[in-house]
Amino acid sequence: MTLNIEAIRKDFPILQTSMRGKPLVYLDTAASAQKPRAVIDAMSDFYRNHYANIHRGVYRLSAEATRRYEATRGRVARFIGAPDEREVIFVRNATEAINLVARSWGEEEIGPGDEIVVTTMEHHANIVPWQMLAEKRGAILRVAAISDEGELDEDDLVRLLGPKTRLLAFTEVSNALGTINPVARLAAIARERGITTLVDGAQAVPHHPVDVAALGCDFYAFSGHKLFGPSGAGVLWGRLPLLDAMPPFLGGGDMIESVSFEGTTFAPVPQKFEAGTPDIASVIGLGAAIDYLDSIGMDRIAEYEHALLLHATDRLREIPGLRIVGTARHKAAVLSFVLDGVHPHDIGTLLDTEGIAIRAGHHCAQPLMKRMGVAATARASLSFYNTREEIDHLAAALRKTREIFC
Ligand code: PMP
Numbered sequence: 001m002t003l004n005i006e007a008i009r010k011d012f013p014i015l016q017t018s019m020r021g022k023p024l025v026y027l028d029t030a031a032s033a034q035k036p037r038a039v040i041d042a043m044s045d046f047y048r049n050h051y052a053n054i055h056r057g058v059y060r061l062s063a064e065a066t067r068r069y070e071a072t073r074g075r076v077a078r079f080i081g082a083p084d085e086r087e088v089i090f091v092r093n094a095t096e097a098i099n100l101v102a103r104s105w106g107e108e109e110i111g112p113g114d115e116i117v118v119t120t121m122e123h124h125a126n127i128v129p130w131q132m133l134a135e136k137r138g139a140i141l142r143v144a145a146i147s148d149e150g151e152l153d154e155d156d157l158v159r160l161l162g163p164k165t166r167l168l169a170f171t172e173v174s175n176a177l178g179t180i181n182p183v184a185r186l187a188a189i190a191r192e193r194g195i196t197t198l199v200d201g202a203q204a205v206p207h208h209p210v211d212v213a214a215l216g217c218d219f220y221a222f223s224g225h226k227l228f229g230p231s232g233a234g235v236l237w238g239r240l241p242l243l244d245a246m247p248p249f250l251g252g253g254d255m256i257e258s259v260s261f262e263g264t265t266f267a268p269v270p271q272k273f274e275a276g277t278p279d280i281a282s283v284i285g286l287g288a289a290i291d292y293l294d295s296i297g298m299d300r301i302a303e304y305e306h307a308l309l310l311h312a313t314d315r316l317r318e319i320p321g322l323r324i325v326g327t328a329r330h331k332a333a334v335l336s337f338v339l340d341g342v343h344p345h346d347i348g349t350l351l352d353t354e355g356i357a358i359r360a361g362h363h364c365a366q367p368l369m370k371r372m373g374v375a376a377t378a379r380a381s382l383s384f385y386n387t388r389e390e391i392d393h394l395a396a397a398l399r400k401t402r403e404i405f406c
Contacts, residue, residue: 022355030381042288072287081211097221177326178334
């Protein structure tokens, strides 16, 4: 199973451009993915030819916009293996999806003395909402340890799951280390103990097939912009009985059944959680991104990226003074590293002069950086549109960086 990378790269207009007079080498897909023409065209076509607000107009244009928006819900459901498309809630991004659960489910279900368990490798988006909830409700946040390699310490996690634990919230793939967590196993352990699970899938959906039913979790959150779709559309998936029982997160238009000054009744899910005019065009764009990915195949993408990760790991390991941070056995195509004597920001700035875009910083995972004993790392995150030649170019530029600084 090989991918026609040359053809794939032509699908992404930005990959044909130059940066600082050099061909762009985009290695920051974990921050946000580049967009294929299919997505750009679908959004432009929607704005040019089909735009209207949804769920309200009796006229044809609005009915058509509604049909396209709702059809995307079905596409997303199929893409992530959701048993029922009503379980797909459109939000802005993974952050909003997690906050929705923290506010709506959490404020009902979490009480004084209850415990929420997260892991050390979480993105701030899967820490801060739970801290805020714990503070508000008098609950306790517990944190499962990880190893020096950046693997979850499953024994420690199981030890933390006690009679007071109400929620286990963890990432499927670490944005800073690339570690892939055993979601199905962890969800089963939680389920046996009656603990609800939320999985942060922001870095998982772009890399490999995801089937939420097979994973056995209760909530799954991700952002469309990391899945080659536009910014502004993300997804919360939740089990229907849970969503049905949850109160709305935001109140307003489009989420009601009837309103009077005596009281309001709410629409069923998913509308109950989609108050106000959503980012309609971005949802349409997300649908186009999913169609595009389906046309390549997430299995093939995962296989290609794995080979690319192995190649990149070998190339970077050859560089004197470079240390890869995060060497879990199961990894997605994310490489965090530090270079002796060079600050990650300086690495990023120097690579930029070569047209190479990488991320440098704490990656919105400050507790994780502390655990790994670094203030920041440089991070190259790969995708199926990257090539071995780009990795070799990165390695050469890193050697040059080292020579300049050391
Ligand atoms: N979780 C993880 C693991 C992430 O990598 C990110 C984005 N870096 C988020 C959550 C938050 O995503 P967004 O900013 O799109 O809400």
